[in-house]
Amino acid sequence: MAWECGIDDCGSVFGDVEDLVVHQATEHERRECKVCGTVVPDGYLAIRHAFTEHSRAEYVRAYDADAEDVRQREELLEEIESEADMERIATELKR
Template identity: 90%
Template sequence: MAWECGIDGCGEVFADVESAVVHQATEHERRECKVCGTVVPDGYLAIRHAFNEHSRAEYVRAYGADAEDVREREELLDEIESEANMETIATELKREG
């Protein structure tokens, strides 16, 4: 399965999910969480932060999201987390510095 970077129409395609997540974290600008102000890598890691650190209600209020937005992101998180080796991602991100 190919994984496409969905940040700002980037469209770069990767053979594995780990490479896609590392790309998002290293090749795109970091974003400030609108809930708490923490600066996080864009893409999957930003969504993971928002959904693991904050309630869905906080996310909806801060980002002007609706139920469909929340469902889409939850599905994306589930899909990535069912495929990704998080140790590989962490190792690559440490290597990238």
């Protein structure tokens, strides 16, 4: 399965999800969480932060999101987390 970076108009494609997440964390600007102000890598890690550290209601308010936005991001998290070797991602990001 090919994984495409969905940040802005990047469009870079990767053979595995781990390379995609590392790319997003290292090649794109970090973002400030609109809920708490923490600066996090963009892409998957930003979504993971928002959905694990904050309630869905906080996310909706801070990002002017709707139920469909939440559903899409939850599906993306589930898809990535079912495939990703999180230990490999952590190791790559420590380099």
